[in-house]
Amino acid sequence: QVQLQESGPGLVKPSETLSLTCTVSGGSVSSGTYYWSWIRQSPEKGLDWIGYIYYSGSTNYNPSLKSRVTISVDTSKNQFSLKLSSVTAADTAVYYCATTNTAAFDIWGQGTMVTVSS
């Protein structure tokens, strides 16, 4: 069974770049079975899809974040990553990584809280 674990800094300064990694265990990012997504949830708010990547490197992003987001995959480390540039307080959220199959998010990481503050 695939398991996901997010990692990265819990505190990022305004205008800097948020960087998170999702480590995949029990499966391979290269398998082609899944797309690999990032999703966030601001405090007391709903879910917001950030984007996904396929093992081939093909990506698609939320149009509202597209200019600031890069998702990449590292097959040698069995990981995929998120970079969000020029962050503001509005980017403070719990960030989740998830597998995406049949346009549904079937396996989720536990989530990691990222606060944007000086």
Added chain:
Amino acid sequence: QSALTQPASVSGSPGQSITISCTGTTSDVGGYNYVSWYQQHPGKAPKLLIYAVSNRPSGVSNRFSGSKSGNTASLTISGLQAEDEADYYCSSYTSISTLVFGGGTNLTVL
């Protein structure tokens, strides 16, 4: 892309059935049979309940069912239990190959 529309809250008594709606457009919910539903308890990651409109993953109770009519999808929970009290979110594939969530619905079991 705009968030899908869900009621902010619903409530029901134990044993009853409730339905949560999720309204989109022909560019998302109405255009594709790729609507999914998630349950989220406080402090926990969401859990997939329904995918592709009406399919349940292995291990999900058959008390949860999904359907769609036009631009509106629905999640029905039958035989309501105290443990069903949670937030529920819908999601849909869109015409620009993205995914979009609904705003979420808080379910209270009275």
